[in-house]
Amino acid sequence: MLRYITKRVFAMLLTLLIIATITFFLMKLLPGSPFNNQEKLSESQRYALNEKYGLNDPVPVQYINYLGKLAQGDLGYTFQFDGRTVNSMIVNGMGPSATVGFEALLFGTLVGLVLGIVAALRHNSFIDYGAMILAVFGIAIPSFVFAGLLQYYVGVKLEWLPVAFWNGPEYHILPAFSLSVGVIATVARFMRTEMLEILGTDYILMARSKGISKNAVIIKHCVRNSMIPIITILGPMAIALITGSLVIENIFAIPGIGEQFVKSINLNDYPVIMGTTLFYSFLIVVIILIVDILYGIIDPRIRVAGGKS
Amino acid sequence: MSMSERKLTPDLFRPANLDSGKSEEISKPSLSFWQDAFRRLRKNKGAMIGLFAIVFIIVFSLIAPSLSKYGMDDQELMRANLPPKIPGLEKVGFLGVDGVDIRGVDQYEMKNVPKDQNFWFGTDTLGRDQWVRVWKGTQISLYIAFLAATIDLIVGVAYGGISAFYGGRLDNVMQRIVEVLVGIPNLVVIILFIIILDPGILSITLALVITGWIGMSRIVRAQILSLKSREFVLASKTLGSSNGRLITKHLLPNTLGAIIITSTFTIPGAIFFEAFLSFIGLGIQPPTASLGALISDGFRSLRIYPHLAIYPASIMCILMISFNLLGDGLRDALDPKMRR
Numbered sequence: 001m002l003r004y005i006t007k008r009v010f011a012m013l014l015t016l017l018i019i020a021t022i023t024f025f026l027m028k029l030l031p032g033s034p035f036n037n038q039e040k041l042s043e044s045q046r047y048a049l050n051e052k053y054g055l056n057d058p059v060p061v062q063y064i065n066y067l068g069k070l071a072q073g074d075l076g077y078t079f080q081f082d083g084r085t086v087n088s089m090i091v092n093g094m095g096p097s098a099t100v101g102f103e104a105l106l107f108g109t110l111v112g113l114v115l116g117i118v119a120a121l122r123h124n125s126f127i128d129y130g131a132m133i134l135a136v137f138g139i140a141i142p143s144f145v146f147a148g149l150l151q152y153y154v155g156v157k158l159e160w161l162p163v164a165f166w167n168g169p170e171y172h173i174l175p176a177f178s179l180s181v182g183v184i185a186t187v188a189r190f191m192r193t194e195m196l197e198i199l200g201t202d203y204i205l206m207a208r209s210k211g212i213s214k215n216a217v218i219i220k221h222c223v224r225n226s227m228i229p230i231i232t233i234l235g236p237m238a239i240a241l242i243t244g245s246l247v248i249e250n251i252f253a254i255p256g257i258g259e260q261f262v263k264s265i266n267l268n269d270y271p272v273i274m275g276t277t278l279f280y281s282f283l284i285v286v287i288i289l290i291v292d293i294l295y296g297i298i299d300p301r302i303r304v305a306g307g308k309s
Numbered sequence: 310m311s312m313s314e315r316k317l318t319p320d321l322f323r324p325a326n327l328d329s330g331k332s333e334e335i336s337k338p339s340l341s342f343w344q345d346a347f348r349r350l351r352k353n354k355g356a357m358i359g360l361f362a363i364v365f366i367i368v369f370s371l372i373a374p375s376l377s378k379y380g381m382d383d384q385e386l387m388r389a390n391l392p393p394k395i396p397g398l399e400k401v402g403f404l405g406v407d408g409v410d411i412r413g414v415d416q417y418e419m420k421n422v423p424k425d426q427n428f429w430f431g432t433d434t435l436g437r438d439q440w441v442r443v444w445k446g447t448q449i450s451l452y453i454a455f456l457a458a459t460i461d462l463i464v465g466v467a468y469g470g471i472s473a474f475y476g477g478r479l480d481n482v483m484q485r486i487v488e489v490l491v492g493i494p495n496l497v498v499i500i501l502f503i504i505i506l507d508p509g510i511l512s513i514t515l516a517l518v519i520t521g522w523i524g525m526s527r528i529v530r531a532q533i534l535s536l537k538s539r540e541f542v543l544a545s546k547t548l549g550s551s552n553g554r555l556i557t558k559h560l561l562p563n564t565l566g567a568i569i570i571t572s573t574f575t576i577p578g579a580i581f582f583e584a585f586l587s588f589i590g591l592g593i594q595p596p597t598a599s600l601g602a603l604i605s606d607g608f609r610s611l612r613i614y615p616h617l618a619i620y621p622a623s624i625m626c627i628l629m630i631s632f633n634l635l636g637d638g639l640r641d642a643l644d645p646k647m648r649r
Binding site: 011012018019022023142239246251265273281 | 355489492493494496497498500502504577581584585588590591604608612618622626630637
């Protein structure tokens with residue numbers, strides 16, 4: 001197990017290094033300059049600005065400096081505001097982003113689990129079909145379309161909830177719900193298939209024939225065993241949540257990392273783009289690593305297969 | 310009632326004629342794998358609805374723009390922001406296609422639009438016919454999605470196939486490369502790529518392909534690896550088939566099911582990512598528009614002109630749901646084991 005983890009951590013570091021390198025060189029290829037009013041600046045002013053941000057050094061030197069700082073967790077300064085670091089921007093944006101993401105994950109998983117379990121227990125019934133149709137809709141409809149419609153009908157037309165911004169608990173509901181739709185659908189579908197499979201196994205029949213009550217069998221044997229493989233979809237789900245948060249934060253004007261990222265794309269703010277890209281990659285790679293290790297610990301069969309491939 | 314009345318006498322029965330030759334006969338015409346799969350697909354209501362919706366939208370996106378006399382970027386500020394109006398359906402209130410905006414003002418009368426001019430999906434902020442823009446946008450979205458799926462398919466099948474067929478060290482090297490690539494989140498790569506290349510149909514497709522083929526290559530590799538060691542391939546090899554014949558006659562046809570299923574799911578994924586890019590400002594640039602770009606534009610004025618977002622959003626939702634339904638149906642029909 002330890003060898004597997006070390007191997008995976010090394011692979012992760014290599015992936016991160018490659019991402020950092022790609023990000024750096026792609027950013028160098030970008031057209032345009034990060035400074036506003038480029039034309040109004042005199043030659044010497046431009047030189048001074050470039051000097052300040054280290055843009056006058058040869059590219060390999062910049063690359064080494066960049067990697068060195070990166071190793072210390074320093075993502076550099078933003079071009080948008082004087083003297084603000086990318087780190088501080090990410091830390092500032094992290095609160096709202098993490099809150100929405102976490103709420104969506106929690107709510108989505110809970111509702112998805114209940115929906116999946118009920119659908120499996122009432123297999124081939126009206127509830128089952130209804131839940132699965134909902135699940136297909138949830139998977140197919142992009143979260144931003146859903147968010148826009150919710151914003152329009154619930155926020156603008158019915159005026160039940162605030163349309164946008166981030167000023168209190170009631171502002172969380174719409175964005176978190178629109179983000180969670182995909183999670184609900186994925187979890188519900190997964191849980192249903194998993195439950196159906198386990199309901200048909202011999203050990204469930206055995207438990208029932210021993211005289212254990214139906215509810216006890218479902219809760220203790222069925223649900224618990226079905227939940228193990230859910231861990232495998234946590235990785236892709238986290239990626240989907242991050243992707244979704246980019247647009248959801250824009251639609252609802254939440255001051256999170258995603259909104260910041262999109263803004264910096266439109267402003268050519270290289271350090272923020274690079275920093276946020278790396279931050280996202282780090283997040284995703286670490287989540288996938290944790291999920292894999294967790295799964296290896298819980299289900300030894302995976303570990304054996306994973307070690308070989 | 311007749312059961313109790315009728316007497317069952319022995320002379321009603323007669324021994325069945327047991328013809329050993331006849332009992333071996335196959336009573337139904339034998340079905341090939343594809344006929345069988347198609348029969349299963351046809352039974353799946355969801356998949357058939359999806360298939361019809363997709364065909365309908367494709368056909369419509371091709372012919373609908375020519376039903377209007379305006380082009381994609383014919384601007385006319387005099388007729389900007391007109392709500393949708395479809396002659397004949399004006400009386401049906403809940404459809405909202407009577408040319409009256411959300412404040413209850415008949416914009417067509419107010420702006421002195423000639424009586425014979427009707428915009429079925431309304432017009433946008435520059436007075437362009439939304440009907441034409443929506444269907445042209447559908448065309449572009451579908452084009453990007455199909456192009457991305459096709460390139461994914463070619464690259465993925467070639468990479469996975471070569472890796473699995475030749476095996477050994479080549480496979481080892483190729484899979485190490487894939488392992489590293491898989492670790493890189495596609496969201497990040499796609500965004501970086503679009504920032505570098507100017508956003509356009511081709512660059513968006515390329516960005517989608519850069520990470521997209523990996524999934525396909527992994528599935529093809531797994532399939533071919535398991536097929537390679539099967540008896541029929543061994544038999545063909547023993548009979549002296551060349552590698553080319555093995556690949557084209559045995560390996561590829563047997564992988565086709567998995568390839569089709571994966572492609573069906575690639576397309577909605579590509580449509581989604583294209584729309585997503587439009588949303589964060591990296592999509593198709595005006596005056597051309599894709600579904601995503603239209604939705605993103607429409608959301609900006611959702612409060613006042615809901616029709617600008619509603620139509621492209623509904624078409625996009627129908628497309629996505631249809632492709633997902635069709636994909637699910639195909640998976641059940643072609644490969645019942647893959648069901649999940």
